[in-house]
Amino acid sequence: MAPADKRSRLVNAAVSLAYRDGFGATSLADIASEAAVPLGNVYYYFKTKDEIGEAIVELRLSQMAAMLQRWDEETSPKDRLYRCIEGVLDNKESLARRGCAIGTFCSELHKVGGAVAAKATGIFSQYLSWLETQFRALGKGKAARGHAVHLLSALQGISLLAHTFHDPSLVTMETRRLKRWVEDL
């Protein structure tokens, strides 16, 4: 296996285990075993758990950037916002099983604090600015920030409730309401 392959297998394993079990509950040994890389090799790529945390954040940041770029292909800001709401709806089964990958990660990391937590916040900053841009394009001016915060809150909150109740239908219910809200803007 080439070193780049090994590193990316380790990061992908870390991403799925942190999502499934929580970052704190995932050890370097778990990650090595999931990636089928000898534990001794892991230390060549990542000296500490924090370095794994940073690699997870970097992957999530680039996935988020790619997603926003795809949504930007829609011609109208409303269609972009629909895509974002539909993305959550499409994801309802995973949300009901494990919550939002970003939300649960940030919530967990910020109990502990530190550099990885601060870096993880950047994922939401990126998302929030993108949302704000859409509401500004809809002529919402000074209210754009509040609208962006409202939409991201609602999506995060419904993900948390769907997870807690293990009920994907809550996502269906709330995203329907949010689409109507965007429609009426």
Next chain:
Amino acid sequence: MAPADKRSRLVNAAVSLAYRDGFGATSLADIASEAAVPLGNVYYYFKTKDEIGEAIVELRLSQMAAMLQRWDEETSPKDRLYRCIEGVLDNKESLARRGCAIGTFCSELHKVGGAVAAKATGIFSQYLSWLETQFRALGKGKAARGHAVHLLSALQGISLLAHTFHDPSLVTMETRRLKRWVEDL
């Protein structure tokens, strides 16, 4: 110290440590030390970490019931909903520092699953039924459930964002919007 005192000191210590550091990161030894109870004594009250988890849920359930009973003293359903929104606003500094005590607890426990996680969901069920009762009293009929889910989602979501950005002003912004929403119903 009387046994009842010791037990309640241990539960209170568990509640604060689980809120501050997360439940998974809190050991029986941490709880014993925070409560100033010898570790050997802890096993008399709680054999396992799960039993501590159940005691935390029971305390949270009774605190929630007491809070809802206080809010029920308001004469109109709208005033009761304002009280609930204002409760979150009053709590904005803690939310920005550590997130919502119930939301972060449920989010963390449901990664692991098990009996304590299932029991913790009961805290939100209780809250959600109470909200639904208020919206039904406002004549919302079949839409009452969706309104309750919307309000609880928004409050949970803004708590998560305030925590992630360590920014209490997000709570001020979103609760203002939610109060207007209730007003316009």
